Amino acid sequence: MTAAGTESRRIVVLAHEKFPDRAKTATGVMRYGNDDIVAVLDRDRAGTRVRDHRADLPDAPIVASFEDVPDAESVDALLVGIAPIGGGFDETWRPDVRTAIEAGCDVIAGLHYFLEDDEEFSELAADHGVDLVDVRKPDPTLGVAKGVADEVSAEVVLTVGTDCSVGKMTATLELVEAATEAGIDAAFVPTGQTGIMISGWGNPVDRVVSDFTAGAVEEMILEIGDDYEMLFVEGQGSIVHPAYSAVTCGILHGSMADKLVLCHEAGKEVIHGYESFSLPSLSEYIDLYESLGSAVNETEVVAGALNTSSLSDDEAEKAVEAYADELGVPASDPVRFGSAEILEGLR
Amino acid sequence: MTAAGTESRRIVVLAHEKFPDRAKTATGVMRYGNDDIVAVLDRDRAGTRVRDHRADLPDAPIVASFEDVPDAESVDALLVGIAPIGGGFDETWRPDVRTAIEAGCDVIAGLHYFLEDDEEFSELAADHGVDLVDVRKPDPTLGVAKGVADEVSAEVVLTVGTDCSVGKMTATLELVEAATEAGIDAAFVPTGQTGIMISGWGNPVDRVVSDFTAGAVEEMILEIGDDYEMLFVEGQGSIVHPAYSAVTCGILHGSMADKLVLCHEAGKEVIHGYESFSLPSLSEYIDLYESLGSAVNETEVVAGALNTSSLSDDEAEKAVEAYADELGVPASDPVRFGSAEILEGLR
Numbered sequence: 001m002t003a004a005g006t007e008s009r010r011i012v013v014l015a016h017e018k019f020p021d022r023a024k025t026a027t028g029v030m031r032y033g034n035d036d037i038v039a040v041l042d043r044d045r046a047g048t049r050v051r052d053h054r055a056d057l058p059d060a061p062i063v064a065s066f067e068d069v070p071d072a073e074s075v076d077a078l079l080v081g082i083a084p085i086g087g088g089f090d091e092t093w094r095p096d097v098r099t100a101i102e103a104g105c106d107v108i109a110g111l112h113y114f115l116e117d118d119e120e121f122s123e124l125a126a127d128h129g130v131d132l133v134d135v136r137k138p139d140p141t142l143g144v145a146k147g148v149a150d151e152v153s154a155e156v157v158l159t160v161g162t163d164c165s166v167g168k169m170t171a172t173l174e175l176v177e178a179a180t181e182a183g184i185d186a187a188f189v190p191t192g193q194t195g196i197m198i199s200g201w202g203n204p205v206d207r208v209v210s211d212f213t214a215g216a217v218e219e220m221i222l223e224i225g226d227d228y229e230m231l232f233v234e235g236q237g238s239i240v241h242p243a244y245s246a247v248t249c250g251i252l253h254g255s256m257a258d259k260l261v262l263c264h265e266a267g268k269e270v271i272h273g274y275e276s277f278s279l280p281s282l283s284e285y286i287d288l289y290e291s292l293g294s295a296v297n298e299t300e301v302v303a304g305a306l307n308t309s310s311l312s313d314d315e316a317e318k319a320v321e322a323y324a325d326e327l328g329v330p331a332s333d334p335v336r337f338g339s340a341e342i343l344e345g346l347r
Numbered sequence: 348m349t350a351a352g353t354e355s356r357r358i359v360v361l362a363h364e365k366f367p368d369r370a371k372t373a374t375g376v377m378r379y380g381n382d383d384i385v386a387v388l389d390r391d392r393a394g395t396r397v398r399d400h401r402a403d404l405p406d407a408p409i410v411a412s413f414e415d416v417p418d419a420e421s422v423d424a425l426l427v428g429i430a431p432i433g434g435g436f437d438e439t440w441r442p443d444v445r446t447a448i449e450a451g452c453d454v455i456a457g458l459h460y461f462l463e464d465d466e467e468f469s470e471l472a473a474d475h476g477v478d479l480v481d482v483r484k485p486d487p488t489l490g491v492a493k494g495v496a497d498e499v500s501a502e503v504v505l506t507v508g509t510d511c512s513v514g515k516m517t518a519t520l521e522l523v524e525a526a527t528e529a530g531i532d533a534a535f536v537p538t539g540q541t542g543i544m545i546s547g548w549g550n551p552v553d554r555v556v557s558d559f560t561a562g563a564v565e566e567m568i569l570e571i572g573d574d575y576e577m578l579f580v581e582g583q584g585s586i587v588h589p590a591y592s593a594v595t596c597g598i599l600h601g602s603m604a605d606k607l608v609l610c611h612e613a614g615k616e617v618i619h620g621y622e623s624f625s626l627p628s629l630s631e632y633i634d635l636y637e638s639l640g641s642a643v644n645e646t647e648v649v650a651g652a653l654n655t656s657s658l659s660d661d662e663a664e665k666a667v668e669a670y671a672d673e674l675g676v677p678a679s680d681p682v683r684f685g686s687a688e689i690l691e692g693l694r
Contacts, residue, residue, distance in 0.1 A: 147589030147621045206558040213557045213593035239596075240642035242494030246560035246597030253592045274494045280642055288642065291635060295587035295627055 008034045009076040012069055014041045014096060018082045020054050025194045026081025030057045032173040033198045039069045041096055066099040079197060080109035087112030097121060101128050108133040110193030135196040138208045145214035149256040150297050152225025157346060158257035159235040160289050162279050163272055166265040167307035169195050171334050172234045178339035179230055189220050189233040191251060206236055206247050213250025221255060239288050242274050256297035259346055260289055262327060265307040266319040282326050303345030304331030355381045356423040359416055361388045361443060365429045367401050372541045373428025377404045379520040380545045386416045388443055413446040426544060427456035434459030444468060448475050455480040457540030482543040485555045492561035496603040497644050499572025504693060505604035506582040507636050509626050510619055513612040514654035515582045516542050518681050523579050525686035536567050536580040538598060553583055553594050560597025568602060586635050589621050603644035606693055607636055609674060612654040613666040629673050650692030651678030
């Protein structure tokens with residue numbers, strides 16, 4: 001998907017049985033996207049409203065099925081905001097997808113199972129003239145990087161992490177908001193399916209052919225890099241991850257990032273799902289990211305983002321302070337304490 | 348393809364208009380593979396023999412087309428040993444592929460264009476009960492790495508490079524031969540299409556989904572790692588390559604290599620095809636490979652392989668000496684001077 005898709009839509013978010021705490025994509029799209037949320041589908045919470053569960057999300061009614069969506073003819077798209085382990089399609093969602101297509105809605109999903117390859121959905125979509133958007137399906141025109149991402153006029157900032165799931169996407173989106181509020185013309189460069197669904201464009205870098213990893217990031221930077229002052233590239237994985245480091249390395253070199261923000265989760269000591277691997281020290285992370293990145297384009301860690309969601313307010317404040325001290329650069333938990341310190345580090 | 352495919356076959360190698368100097372796959376398969384070479388197809392050199400062109404390859408007649416192959420009914424497979432830029436299928440090869448299939452031969456190719464997806468070939472292959480083997484087509488059962496390649500009994504040696512095309516595959520194959528001759532039970536772990544065609548099995552690591560890069564290497568090591576004393580993993584790209592570093596990083600971490608052999612081409616100063624990027628110093632390469640690799644599994648550069656093919660004998664000897672001095676470990680040009688010094692470094 002190209003950056004043209006960023007206009008606001010009226011959407012319904014499917015999050016059956018998982019809203020809000022196990023619906024990261026749904027809540028991410030609601031919190032950070034530009035879309036108007038018409039309704040959330042969750043059969044377990046039908047009859048309640050979003051504000052009954054979360055104060056930081058735009059309010060909307062929660063209903064049991066697409067048939068119950070108020071004012072359904074005004075909806076542009078149904079967005080699948082949850083994913084079962086493995087990324088398959090849950091057959092209990094089929095009636096909602098069918099009803100949405102019949103109501104003239106596009107359907108957007110980030111599953112490994114592609115809606116487009118589903119015979120019923122593809123025929124129905126053709127009949128009703130709607131689009132099935134599988135955001136995890138890589139653009140077949142992607143190719144190898146040319147090593148020219150540094151030629152865009154925007155400064156390129158990349159979030160890098162100590163592990164997967166430490167809050168890189170959230171930190172990146174918070175930074176775009178904070179920079180924009182501070183008068184910087186900033187944009188988000190998504191690299192994963194949730195980021196793509198939030199922003200309405202982007203390449204799923206972890207799904208492209210391995211030879212095109214850097215190229216998939218470069219392509220996005222070249223597309224919008226002359227239209228903004230600052231790009232915030234969503235990082236993936238970690239450079240010491242036994243399985244995902246290749247994607248991390250490709251994003252680091254493909255983006256040719258000028259500045260890095262090191263993201264970490266307070267208290268984390270081992271790699272999630274690979275518990276026999278301890279996290280190296282923060283200074284080792286800094287050395288690795290800076291030396292590896294600078295081999296292609298001079299770069300340094302200029303700020304830190306610490307996810308303190310598991311701590312009390314008091315603990316969180318101390319943890320952020322200790323994190324900044326250890327990194328030797330400004331740091332914050334952008335969700336809890338705002339992004340001012342991090343922006344300071346970026347200047 | 349699994350490691351079961353390593354038995355010897357009787358093959359015909361297609362290398363039209365390019366044998367031997369522009370037919371790297373053909374000559375690699377002939378030099379390092381286990382297959383009996385029945386004939387080479389090159390319409391420009393028909394009537395000559397392999398020994399008229401190259402002394403280091405097994406001799407065989409060169410003929411103009413598959414129809415001219417002597418004793419064609421004894422042939423097991425036609426192997427496409429060249430690739431046009433872009434990896435397409437050259438339509439002038441169609442009659443040879445057709446004739447081979449009709450003669451009951453499998454056809455093996457490493458093109459981006461998959462023979463299996465060619466309607467004529469797939470129908471003909473079904474009719475004649477032969478296999479079309481597209482070695483660049485990744486195994487759909489691959490997944491993410493588990494971080495367990497270090498659990499096999501074999502010692503894992505990985506060739507890493509200062510750039511693409513510096514001779515990593517050749518060095519790796521020479522090392523397997525030399526180790527075997529020295530009484531070590533050694534095996535080659537292929538990661539690219541030429542290596543796969545030479546050895547008859549393997550995953551094309553540069554073609555897999557980026558999230559599965561490390562997993563594709565780990566899968567091969569787990570498959571054969573308890574059957575050998577030493578595995579030599581074919582490296583790809585370079586850790587400072589603007590386009591391909593992701594693949595390099597995935598192989599480094601997926602293989603969990605115990606020892607690294609740094610491969611370089613004498614005199615090379617800039618990245619091939621990316622000439623605005625200078626190569627870092629050799630000590631920077633060592634630092635990067637060792638620190639990045641050791642973050643997942645303790646590793647070090649224990650030997651060097653220098654490609655001196657562009658130098659005179661005298662220059663080559665001096666260059667190897669200087670290379671060993673600069674690395675601080677034993678080094679050789681394994682093609683020119685043998686692999687004894689490198690094996691010494693591996694002990």
